[in-house]
Amino acid sequence: xxxxxxxxxxxxxxxxxxxxxxxxxxxxxxxxxxxxxxxxxxxxxxxxxxxxxxxxxxxxxxxxxxxxxxxxxxxxxxxxxxxxxxxxxxxxxxxxxxxxxxxxxxxxxxxxxxxxxxxxxxxxxxxxxxxxxxxxxxxxxxxxxxxxxxxxxxxxxxxxxxxxxxxxxxxxxxxxxxxxxxxxxxxxxxxxxxxxxxxxxxxxxxxxxxxxxxxxxxxxxxxxxxxxxxxxxxxxxxxxxxxxxxxxxxxxxxxxxxxxxxxxxxxxxxxxxxxxxxxxxxxxxxxxxxxxxxxxxxxxxxxxxxxxxxxxxxxxxxxxxxxx
Amino acid sequence: xxxxxxxxxxxxxxxxxxxxxxxxxxxxxxxxxxxxxxxxxxxxxxxxxxxxxxxxxxxxxxxxxxxxxxxxxxxxxxxxxxxxxxxxxxxxxxxxxxxxxxxxxxxxxxxxxxxxxxxxxxxxxxxxxxxxxxxxxxxxxxxxxxxxxxxxxxxxxxxxxxxxxxxxxxxxxxxxxxxxxxxxxxxxxxxxxxxxxxxxxxxxxxxxxxxxxxxxxxxxxxxxxxxxxxxxxxxxxxxxxxxxxxxxxxxxxxxxxxxxxxxxxxxxxxxxxxxxxxxxxxxxxxxxxxxxxxxxxxxxxxxxxxxxxxxxxxxxxxxxxxxx
DNA sequence: TTGTATGCGTTATCAG
DNA sequence: CTGATAACGCATACAA
Numbered sequence: 001x002x003x004x005x006x007x008x009x010x011x012x013x014x015x016x017x018x019x020x021x022x023x024x025x026x027x028x029x030x031x032x033x034x035x036x037x038x039x040x041x042x043x044x045x046x047x048x049x050x051x052x053x054x055x056x057x058x059x060x061x062x063x064x065x066x067x068x069x070x071x072x073x074x075x076x077x078x079x080x081x082x083x084x085x086x087x088x089x090x091x092x093x094x095x096x097x098x099x100x101x102x103x104x105x106x107x108x109x110x111x112x113x114x115x116x117x118x119x120x121x122x123x124x125x126x127x128x129x130x131x132x133x134x135x136x137x138x139x140x141x142x143x144x145x146x147x148x149x150x151x152x153x154x155x156x157x158x159x160x161x162x163x164x165x166x167x168x169x170x171x172x173x174x175x176x177x178x179x180x181x182x183x184x185x186x187x188x189x190x191x192x193x194x195x196x197x198x199x200x201x202x203x204x205x206x207x208x209x210x211x212x213x214x215x216x217x218x219x220x221x222x223x224x225x226x227x228x229x230x231x232x233x234x235x236x237x238x239x240x241x242x243x244x245x246x247x248x249x250x251x252x253x254x255x256x257x258x259x260x261x262x263x264x265x266x267x268x269x270x271x272x273x274x275x276x277x278x279x280x281x282x283x284x285x286x287x288x289x290x291x292x293x294x295x296x297x298x299x300x301x302x303x304x305x306x307x308x309x310x311x312x313x314x315x316x317x318x319x320x321x322x323x324x
Numbered sequence: 325x326x327x328x329x330x331x332x333x334x335x336x337x338x339x340x341x342x343x344x345x346x347x348x349x350x351x352x353x354x355x356x357x358x359x360x361x362x363x364x365x366x367x368x369x370x371x372x373x374x375x376x377x378x379x380x381x382x383x384x385x386x387x388x389x390x391x392x393x394x395x396x397x398x399x400x401x402x403x404x405x406x407x408x409x410x411x412x413x414x415x416x417x418x419x420x421x422x423x424x425x426x427x428x429x430x431x432x433x434x435x436x437x438x439x440x441x442x443x444x445x446x447x448x449x450x451x452x453x454x455x456x457x458x459x460x461x462x463x464x465x466x467x468x469x470x471x472x473x474x475x476x477x478x479x480x481x482x483x484x485x486x487x488x489x490x491x492x493x494x495x496x497x498x499x500x501x502x503x504x505x506x507x508x509x510x511x512x513x514x515x516x517x518x519x520x521x522x523x524x525x526x527x528x529x530x531x532x533x534x535x536x537x538x539x540x541x542x543x544x545x546x547x548x549x550x551x552x553x554x555x556x557x558x559x560x561x562x563x564x565x566x567x568x569x570x571x572x573x574x575x576x577x578x579x580x581x582x583x584x585x586x587x588x589x590x591x592x593x594x595x596x597x598x599x600x601x602x603x604x605x606x607x608x609x610x611x612x613x614x615x616x617x618x619x620x621x622x623x624x625x626x627x628x629x630x631x632x633x634x635x636x637x638x639x640x641x642x643x644x645x646x647x648x
Numbered sequence: 649t650t651g652t653a654t655g656c657g658t659t660a661t662c663a664g
Numbered sequence: 665c666t667g668a669t670a671a672c673g674c675a676t677a678c679a680a
Contacts, residue, residue: 004657015667020659030665050438051379052657055672060375062439070400077395083421092435094418097407111416114374115386115439244598251600271595274568276575328673339651344675354649376673379656 008046012037023048054116063297064112065095065121066105074267074286075123081290082121089298091118102126102192106134113138119297124149127194141300143293147196154300156292156309158284160197163313164204165211167236167264167282170315170323172212176234176262179216181205182225182246183238201238201266222246226253231260240265240272243279268316278318284311332370336361347372378440387621388436389419389445390429398591398610399447405614406445413622415442426450426516430458437462443621448473451518465624467617471520478624480616480633482608484521487637488528489535491560491588491606494639494647496536500558500586503540505529506549506570507562525562525590546570550577555584564589564596567603592640602642608635 009019014033021029022037040046054060063086070076083093094117098105105125112120119141124131132150135142146157171179183202186195202218209216216234219225222242225235226249237243243265251258259277268283292309299306315323333343338357345353346361364370378384387410394400403419410417418441420432429449436444443465448455456474459466470481495503507526510519526542533540540558543549546566549559550573561567567589575582583601592607616633623630639647 005659006657016658017660017668018666021666024659028665033665047434047438049379049657051375051384051440052672053659055375055379055657055674056659058672060439070394070403071397073395073397076393076400079394080421092420092439096416097404110371114371115384115416116375244595248598248600271568274572275598276572276600329675330673340674341652341676342650345650352649357649373673376656377675379658379673380675382656 060116062117064117078286081286085294143296147194154296158311161200161204164201165208168208171234177232179234181218234262237265240269281316384440386441388441402610405610409618467620471518478620482635485524485528488525489532492532495558501556503558505542558586561589564593605640
């Protein structure tokens with residue numbers, strides 16, 4: 001399998017140079033020759049060897065995508081959107097997973113570099129000057145998602161702070177007794193790890209509390225919030241999973257409260273619609289997000305400057321409908 | 325960035341050949357020279373250019389993994405298990421998605437071949453002699469998962485037929501009135517598409533019905549099965565999602581029945597435990613599956629013969645516990 | 649023990 | 665319009 005341009009040239013009785021020119025539709029080749037080459041190429045199913053091309057050009061028509069994990073539905077869908085968008089631009093995406101581990105993130109980025117990816121879409125775990133210096137040293141276009149780095153890197157993602165404030169505002173409009181915030185601690189790595197999105201979501205809730213003057217407490221432990229909840233309370237959780245976990249534990253441990261707590265999460269999981277007691281959520285469009293990041297990347301790949309892009313969010317009521 | 329072995333040689337004042345021997349720990353190199361090279365390599369962060377290596381060797385230390393979709397939690401987790409297992413063997417996995425489309429499957433496999441993957445793990449959408457000829461023409465080791473092809477290709481996956489029969493048997497032990505089978509049609513491509521796993525699951529239910537003499541019907545439409553259900557019926561669905569869909573629609577459209585139907589699905593979704601009215605399911609171990617496929621691949625990569633491998637399944641009761 | 653030459657497949661440059 | 669030649673970075677066979 002896999003014939004070479006050399007072989008193709010031999011078949012056509014010409015040289016590699018001419019084969020190349022014919023295949024690339026260069027003007028300086030006789031029409032008859034080009035057709036002969038094209039016909040032979042099709043006949044023998046010639047595919048240029050990408051590795052050879054990459055060696056000489058340094059380009060692989062591949063974009064590396066660094067994510068935490070595919071088991072989170074949202075990132076699985078976001079990746080699909082990237083893949084399809086990149087596809088249309090003639091790029092193949094190569095996803096790698098950091099599993100939230102800083103060391104592993106470096107490792108997988110190096111693997112992508114070994115394979116000479118042309119650009120990087122990155123949901124960073126690391127942060128700080130050393131990490132940024134590392135990224136700069138790669139000298140390829142990089143777009144950062146969700147967890148912002150410094151201004152030196154193009155960023156795209158939702159305005160989590162505003163989204164979170166609006167989520168709290170939505171809950172407020174339902175006249176709850178209090179509005180708590182629930183976000184489990186991020187593990188011992190929290191200090192070294194990039195928790196930008198987590199932090200600004202909490203800030204958004206604080207913003208809303210200050211502005212609307214509701215009461216409510218921030219909790220990091222499910223057991224603790226469960227023991228403190230009272231009928232009519234609302235809980236904004238930093239992810240749908242956390243909200244669902246509270247719902248499930250309420251039903252088990254404090255069933256009298258189960259129907260009396262207003263729950264809201266983040267991410268708009270598709271599976272929410274199968275739950276009998278539905279929760280509110282905040283949803284982002286993967287499509288829009290992917291397009292934003294890819295357009296930034298297109299700018300950088302073309303040598304242009306690019307600007308940060310914001311991805312819109314939607315407040316989804318428990319019945320699944322948008323809330324204006 | 326990225327120094328070459330040539331440059332490294334110049335720095336050490338020796339030739340590329342010796343650098344290569346030193347880096348590879350070949351015996352025929354003076355100890356002192358090796359240490360000088362190793363020190364310089366570390367100092368300047370020399371990384372061999374994988375593209376160059378791939379061009380000359382044809383090997384990229386990369387394994388292609390062809391899946392349908394990452395949005396299905398099960399395959400996302402299966403992929404993670406592959407990735408980690410391959411990692412330990414010194415391989416990087418490159419996942420691509422066919423989205424169940426036969427043409428796209430060919431396309432993404434070609435993209436992997438362009439990148440000179442050393443082997444393929446494949447969850448096939450296509451089937452038939454033409455497709456198998458295509459796969460043979462790639463002349464790299466291939467392991468097939470879940471949807472069996474001919475004996476020419478090593479297969480690993482659960483015994484879906486037996487698992488399905490045991491699922492029906494589990495339901496039978498709960499003394500339902502009837503045990504129906506629900507599996508929506510697979511779209512118009514069903515004829516050309518490889519539906520092996522779907523087919524054998526249905527066969528398993530048929531086996532059980534014949535053996536245990538229960539009554540029950542096969543349905544392909546949710547609306548139809550909803551209209552036919554009666555209290556005490558059980559439904560075995562070909563996926564947890566379908567079972568959950570029936571549950572949700574029952575609650576909405578026939579609430580009097582909602583608690584009186586025994587539901588069971590396939591795949592053991594993690595999120596099932598958050599549902600108040602839980603369903604039974606059949607679970608497979610990603611870990612075990614990944615190890616099976618990777619050991620087959622290791623055989624093939626080493627030039628050995630390999631045998632099909634079966635992945636065990638577990639019947640999970642609604643309370644989340646194993647059923648013996 | 650080390651250096652040199654050749655080739656992997658492609659592209660770009662320079663002659664013709 | 666076309667052919668020959670030199671890279672790209674590495675590995676290997678052969679020479680010293």
